[in-house]
Amino acid sequence: MRAAARWTRAHLRAHRPAAVLIVLATAGITISLLLATALFAYATDPWQRAFTQSSGAHVWIHTRAGTAAGSLAGLDEVRATSGPFPTVRTTASLQPGGARATLELRGVAKRPATAAPQIVAGRWLDAGTDAGATKGIVLDSSVARAMWAKPGDALVLSGIAARLRVVGVADTAEVAFRAGESPGVAWVLPGTLTASDTGRDHRGRTIGLQLTDPADTDYVVQRAVTRLGADQITDVSTWRQAKAEAEGDNQLLGRLLGLFGLGALLAAALAVGGAISTRIRGHLRDISILKAIGFTPGQVVRMFLALHLGFALLGVALGALLTQALGALVPGRIGEATALWRQLPGHAWLTLVISGGVVVFIGSATCLAAWRAGRVPPVPVARAATSGGGRTSGITRRALGLRIPPALVLGWRGAFHRPLRSSAAVARLAVPLLLITIALGAWTTLDRFTSHPENVGLPAALTARSDTLGARELGRLLTSQPRMTAYPGAEVQALVPGQTGTITLRGLGTDAKPYPFAVVEGRAAHGPDEAIAGQGLLDLLDAHVGDWVRMTVAGRPHVLHLVGRNIETADGGRVVSTTLDTLRDDDTAGAAPPAAQPPHPDFYNLVLHQGADPGVVRDALTKASAGRLEVREVPNPADQLSAVRAVTIGLIAVLILIGLAELATTVGAGVRDRSRDLLALKAVGLTPRQITAVIVSGTVFVTLAAALAGTAAGLLAAEWFIDLQGRTSGWGAGIARQPGPVTLLLVIAVAVTIAATASALPAARAARRRLADSASDPL
Numbered sequence: 001m002r003a004a005a006r007w008t009r010a011h012l013r014a015h016r017p018a019a020v021l022i023v024l025a026t027a028g029i030t031i032s033l034l035l036a037t038a039l040f041a042y043a044t045d046p047w048q049r050a051f052t053q054s055s056g057a058h059v060w061i062h063t064r065a066g067t068a069a070g071s072l073a074g075l076d077e078v079r080a081t082s083g084p085f086p087t088v089r090t091t092a093s094l095q096p097g098g099a100r101a102t103l104e105l106r107g108v109a110k111r112p113a114t115a116a117p118q119i120v121a122g123r124w125l126d127a128g129t130d131a132g133a134t135k136g137i138v139l140d141s142s143v144a145r146a147m148w149a150k151p152g153d154a155l156v157l158s159g160i161a162a163r164l165r166v167v168g169v170a171d172t173a174e175v176a177f178r179a180g181e182s183p184g185v186a187w188v189l190p191g192t193l194t195a196s197d198t199g200r201d202h203r204g205r206t207i208g209l210q211l212t213d214p215a216d217t218d219y220v221v222q223r224a225v226t227r228l229g230a231d232q233i234t235d236v237s238t239w240r241q242a243k244a245e246a247e248g249d250n251q252l253l254g255r256l257l258g259l260f261g262l263g264a265l266l267a268a269a270l271a272v273g274g275a276i277s278t279r280i281r282g283h284l285r286d287i288s289i290l291k292a293i294g295f296t297p298g299q300v301v302r303m304f305l306a307l308h309l310g311f312a313l314l315g316v317a318l319g320a321l322l323t324q325a326l327g328a329l330v331p332g333r334i335g336e337a338t339a340l341w342r343q344l345p346g347h348a349w350l351t352l353v354i355s356g357g358v359v360v361f362i363g364s365a366t367c368l369a370a371w372r373a374g375r376v377p378p379v380p381v382a383r384a385a386t387s388g389g390g391r392t393s394g395i396t397r398r399a400l401g402l403r404i405p406p407a408l409v410l411g412w413r414g415a416f417h418r419p420l421r422s423s424a425a426v427a428r429l430a431v432p433l434l435l436i437t438i439a440l441g442a443w444t445t446l447d448r449f450t451s452h453p454e455n456v457g458l459p460a461a462l463t464a465r466s467d468t469l470g471a472r473e474l475g476r477l478l479t480s481q482p483r484m485t486a487y488p489g490a491e492v493q494a495l496v497p498g499q500t501g502t503i504t505l506r507g508l509g510t511d512a513k514p515y516p517f518a519v520v521e522g523r524a525a526h527g528p529d530e531a532i533a534g535q536g537l538l539d540l541l542d543a544h545v546g547d548w549v550r551m552t553v554a555g556r557p558h559v560l561h562l563v564g565r566n567i568e569t570a571d572g573g574r575v576v577s578t579t580l581d582t583l584r585d586d587d588t589a590g591a592a593p594p595a596a597q598p599p600h601p602d603f604y605n606l607v608l609h610q611g612a613d614p615g616v617v618r619d620a621l622t623k624a625s626a627g628r629l630e631v632r633e634v635p636n637p638a639d640q641l642s643a644v645r646a647v648t649i650g651l652i653a654v655l656i657l658i659g660l661a662e663l664a665t666t667v668g669a670g671v672r673d674r675s676r677d678l679l680a681l682k683a684v685g686l687t688p689r690q691i692t693a694v695i696v697s698g699t700v701f702v703t704l705a706a707a708l709a710g711t712a713a714g715l716l717a718a719e720w721f722i723d724l725q726g727r728t729s730g731w732g733a734g735i736a737r738q739p740g741p742v743t744l745l746l747v748i749a750v751a752v753t754i755a756a757t758a759s760a761l762p763a764a765r766a767a768r769r770r771l772a773d774s775a776s777d778p779l
Contacts (some may be wrong), residue, residue, distance in 0.1 A: 017664060026315025026358065027322065033262070033354050034323045047243050050118060051173035057082050057115040058217055059209030060174060061224050062104075062235040065203040071196060072224050074102055077216045082115035082208035088193055089183065089202040091630070092155045094147060101147050102183040104159070105137075106206060107193035115208045117170030117187065122151030124168055125189055135192045136167040144169045158200035164188070175242045178635070182237075204234060208759045214239065223230040225495060233556020235493045236502045244572060263438075267431040267658045288377065297374035304370035305363065312362040316355045324351075366461035405691050410681075411697025415705075420496025422702065429706030430713070432659040433751060437714025438721060439648045439655075440739040442746070445722050448737040449636055456735050457518040457567035460487070460605035460634050461614045464621060468628045471601075477624055478604055483612040486514045488601035493494050494551040494558065496541060503537055504575045505553060507583030508605060516607065517577060520734035521545050522564030525578050532564040536573025536730025539567050551576070565732060569637050573730025605634075660754070667699055667759040671766045688767040695763035696756055703755035707748040713737075 050056070063069050069084040085106040092103050111117070111124050130136030139149055144166075149155065154163040170187075177184035211220060212673055217238050225233055287300060295303075327338030416422045449456050464486070466474055478486035489508040496503055509515030517524060517532060522545040525531050533543070543549055543562060550559045560578060568575050580601060608617060618631045681691050715738050722736035 027319035030319025056173035086206035107190040122168030407693035414698040430710035433710025440720025462606040507580035531578035532559040534568025534573030535732030691767035697758040
C-alpha cells in the first residue's frame with residue numbers, strides 16, 4: 001500500500017494539469033445533468049402541483065349561451081364537475097388605451113370545490129364587499145403577469161361601465177393565457193356578469209369535467225359533442241394541452257442540458273480512458289518495476305482504477321456542491337428550477353443517482369485501460385525488436401521529393417503512421433468539437449428567430465384589432481402607414497374529425513393579397529378550399545400534405561385540401577391556415593345564422609418593411625387612432641428562450657475543458673513517441689527547432705483531423721436535433737440553421753491554435769534533452 005501511495009503521489013505531481021482538467025470537466029458534466037433534471041422537474045411540477053392542489057378538471061368544454069352544459073355531469077366517466085359557469089368574453093387593460101388582454105369572465109357565487117383556483121396573492125371574491133359600487137375580480141396568474149396587474153389595481157373592461165378592482169390572483173391547471181391565442185381566465189360575482197352589456201355572441205357557458213380515468217379524455221370529448229351538438233361547442237381544452245404548454249420552453253432547456261450532459265459524459269469517459277491507455281504506454285517501465293517488486297496484476301488494475309475513480313468522485317462532489325450552493329442563485333429560469341427542485345420529495349435520491357451514475361460510467365470506461373495495465377509483463381519487451389520497421393510510405397517519399405519542409409512530413413508520419421491509435425485519438429478529440437458545433441447550431445437558430453423571423457413563420461411583427469373603429473375607417477388607417485403592410489385575418493376554433501378536441505382554423509390574407517407564410521413543404525394555398533397546416537395538426541390528424549381534411553366550426557363542416565406545410569409556432573402547430581376569402585366562403589356556404597359571420601376581419605397582421613421599428617410603428621398607430629386601436633407585438637419564441645444562450649456558453653466551457661484534457665493526453669503521447677526518435681532525428685541533421693516543429697505539427701495534424709470530422713458530423717447532428725425538437729413541439733422541421741462558414745473556420749482555427757500552443761513547450765523541452773536521456777528510455 002505504501003508503494004502504491006508513493007506511485008500515486010508521483011503520478012499526480014507529473015500530470016497535475018491533466019488531473020485538474022479532468023476534475024473540472026467531471027464537475028461541469030455533473031452540474032449539466034443536475035440542472036437538466038431540475039429543469040425537467042420544473043417543467044411539469046408547477047402544473048402538476050396546481051392540478052393536484054386544486055383537484056383540477058381534465059376537460060374544459062366551452063359552449064354557447066343557453067346550452068345545457070350541466071347535463072355532462074351525468075356521463076359515466078365523469079367523477080365531478082366544476083360549473084357550468086356563465087361566461088363573457090371581453091378585453092381588459094389597466095388604463096384606457098393601454099395594452100389589452102382578452103379575458104373569459106366567469107360568474108361564480110362561491111369558490112368552486114372542483115378545479116378550485118389557488119390564491120397566490122390577495123383573496124377570493126366576497127359577496128358582501130365585492131358586489132357594491134366597486135366590484136371585484138380575481139385574475140388567473142398567467143394573465144396577471146402579462147398585464148402587470150396585482151391586487152388593488154383597477155381594470156377597464158369592454159362592455160362594463162365601472163372599473164373592476166383586482167382583489168386576488170390565482171393559479172389554475174388550465175391552459176395559460178397567451179396573447180392572441182388563448183384568453184385568460186377571470187372570476188367575478190354573477191351580478192357583475194349580469195351588468196355587462198356585451199352582446200350574445202360573446203356570452204357562453206363553461207364547464208370543467210374531472211374524470212375517473214384521465215385516459216378517457218378523448219372519448220369523453222366525443223360523448224360531450226354528441227350530447228350537446230357540435231354547433232353548440234365553441235372550444236375544448238384538455239389537461240394534456242395545458243401540461244404540454246406548461247412544459248414548453250423549459251422542456252427544451254432540459255433536453256438541451258440533458259443532451260450535452262450525456263454527450264459530455266461520453267466525451268469525458270473517452271478522454272479518461274484514452275489518458276489511462278496513453279499513460280500505461282508511457283509508464284511500461286514503472287509498471288514492470290512494480291510487478292518485479294511483487295505487485296500482482298489485480299493490484300495494478302486497482303491502483304489505476306482507484307486513481308481515476310478518485311478524480312471522478314472529486315469532480316462529481318464538486319459539481320453537486322456547486323449546484324446545491326449556487327444553483328438557486330442563478331438568475332432566471334435555471335435558478336427558479338433549482339430552488340423548486342430542492343422542495344420535491346425525490347430531490348435527494350435523484351442527486352445521488354445522477355452523481356453515482358457519472359462515477360460508474362467513468363469507472364466503466366477506465367476498466368478496460370486499467371485491465372491492460374495489469375497485463376504488462378514484468379520484463380518490458382523491446383518494441384524495436386518486435387515491431388516492424390515501418391517503411392516510409394509512398395506519400396511521405398513524394399512529399400519529401402516536393403521539397404515540403406521535413407518537419408511537416410515527419411510530423412504527418414508521426415501523427416498517422418499507427419492508424420488504429422491515431423483514429424482513436426482523432427475520435428476522442430472530435431466528440432467535444434461535435435457537441436460544440438451542435439451548441440453553435442442551437443445558438444444560430446435562435447439568432448434566426450430574432451434576426452429573420454419571417455423565415456421561421458413569424459413574418460408579422462405586430463397585430464392590430466379594434467372594437468370601436470369601423471371596417472373602412474380601420475382599413476384606411478392601416479393603409480395610410482408607409483412602413484408596413486396590413487393583412488386581414490380571422491380565427492375560429494374547429495372540432496377535429498372524431499370530435500376529440502379543437503384546433504385553430506385561421507383565415508389570413510386574401511386571394512389578391514396572400515399572406516407570406518413560411519412554407520417548407522408543398523406550396524402556398526392559392527385556390528378555393530386550399531390550406532396549409534402546421535406540423536402539430538398533421539400529427540394530430542395523422543395527415544400528410546396533399547390530403548383532404550374535414551373539420552367542424554359551430555356545426556358547419558369545412559373540407560380543405562392541405563397543399564403545404566408551414567412553420568407554425570402558435571398553438572403547438574395545431575393550426576390550419578387559409579385565405580380569409582376561403583374562410584368566409586365556407587362560412588356563407590352553410591345555413592349559418594347571420595350573427596356567426598364576422599362583419600369584418602377580427603384582426604390585422606402587420607408585416608413591417610425593412611428597417612422599420614415595431615415600437616415606433618405601434619406608437620404611430622396608437623396616436624393616429626386616438627387610442628382606439630389595440631396594437632400588440634407578436635410573441636417570438638426566442639424571447640422566452642433567452643436562457644438557452646447562457647446555457648450554451650456554460651456547456652461550451654465544459655466541453656473545452658474536456659477537449660483540453662484530451663489534448664493534454666495527445667500532446668503527452670506525441671512527445672513521448674518522438675522522444676524515442678531523438679537520436680535518429682538528430683543523426684539525420686535536424687536541429688532542436690526542427691524537432692520541436694515535428695512534434696508540434698504531429699499534434700496539430702491530429703487536432704485538425706478531429707476538428708474537421710467533429711464539425712462535419714456536428715453540422716448533421718445539429719440539424720437533426722433541432723428539427724427533431726421542432727417536430728416534437730409542433731412547429732415542424734425546417735427551423736434549423738447551421739453555423740456560418742466563418743464560425744466553423746474560427747472553431748477549427750482556435751482548436752488548432754490551442755493544440756499548437758499547448759504542445760510547443762513540451763516539444764521544446766523534449767528536443768533539448770540529452771542524447772543519453774533519450775537512449776535510456778524504454779523501447
